Amino acid sequence: MKYLIIPVTPFQQNCTLLWCESSLKAAVVDPGGNPERIRAEISRLGLSLEMVLLTHGHLDHVGAAVEMAESFGVEILGPHEDDSFWLQMLPQQSQRFGFPPCAAFEPSRYLVEGDVISIGDECLEVLHCPGHTPGHLVFFHRAGMLALVGDVLFNGSIGRTDFPRSNHEQLLHSIKNKLWPLGDVSFIPGHGPMSTFARERLSNPFVADPRFG
Template sequence: MALKAAILPVTPFQQNCTLMWNDETMRGAVSDPGGDLPRIKQAAAEIGVTIEKILLTHGHLDHASAAGDLAKELDVKIEGPHEDDLFLIEALPDQAAKYGFGPVGTFRPDRWLKDGDTVEFAGLTLEVRHCPG
C-alpha cells in the first residue's frame, strides 16, 4: 500500500489542491479544495479515486472556498483547519465576492484539527503539525 498524490492548481490564484489516495483501495481525500470543483472531480474520476474526506490546512479563500460545496456534493466530512481559522471561514462569502470567485457558501468543518491529531482516510494515517503564521 502506498500513498499517491496529484497536485491540482485551482482558483485564479493557482493554489495547490492535492488529491491523495491509497493505491490499493483507490480511496482518498482532497486537501484544500479552493475552487474549480469540476477540475477536482474530473481528476478524481480520471485517476479512479473515490473521495471519502476533505482536509483543510487553513481557512484562506483559495484553500477552503469550495470545501462546503464539495462536501455536500460527495456527502463527505471536512476535517480541519484549526479552530483559530473560524473567522476566515466565516468571511469566505465576502472574500469570494471581493476577489471574483463567484458565490461561495458557508460551512463548518466536521472536526477541527490541532497539533498532534491524526487524520485517517483510505486506511492511511497522517499526523497533524500545527504551523501557524
C-alpha cells in the same frame, strides 16, 4: 501514498488529491475552486473520496470545500478552530478578490496538533503551524516523507503575514520548530512548485539556516 496536484482558481492554488494505492480511498486537500476539474480527476483515477481536508481558511483554499463534501457525501476536516473567523468571512473574501460568492460554513470537525487522519492504509499527522493564519495546519505523511504545508512555506519564500491575525515571528517559529525537525521532507506548497525542507534550509532567503546562525 499517491498524490496529484490540481492547480485551481485564478491564484493557481495547489489543490492536492491524496490516495491509498491499495484501497483507492482518497482525500482532497484545499479544494479552493474548480470542483468540476477535481471531480473529473477523482473519476479518472477511480478513487473513492473519503474526506475534504483544509489547511487554513483563506478563500482560494476552501472555496469549493462545501460543494465537494456535499457531492460526495463526506466530511470537511480542518482547519484549526483559530481560523474559524476566516471561514465566517468567506462572503467578504469572495467580494474582495472577485471570486464567485462563497457562503460561510463550519467544518464537520476542527483539527488540532497530534490528530491522525487515516486514508485507507495510510496516515497523515496533523501539525498546527500558525503564522500565515492563526489556525493553519500542515498534514505530514511520515511513511512517504511528504508534507502538505499550505501557505506556510514555499519554494524560495514563506507565507504572507500582512493579513488579520497573521504573525511573522510565529510563522518563522512554526517553520523552524515544527517543520525542520521532520527531516529532509518533500513538500507540496499552497502555490508553486514542490521543494524539500533541506533545500529551503540551505537557500530560502527568509528561513535558510545561515540567517539564524
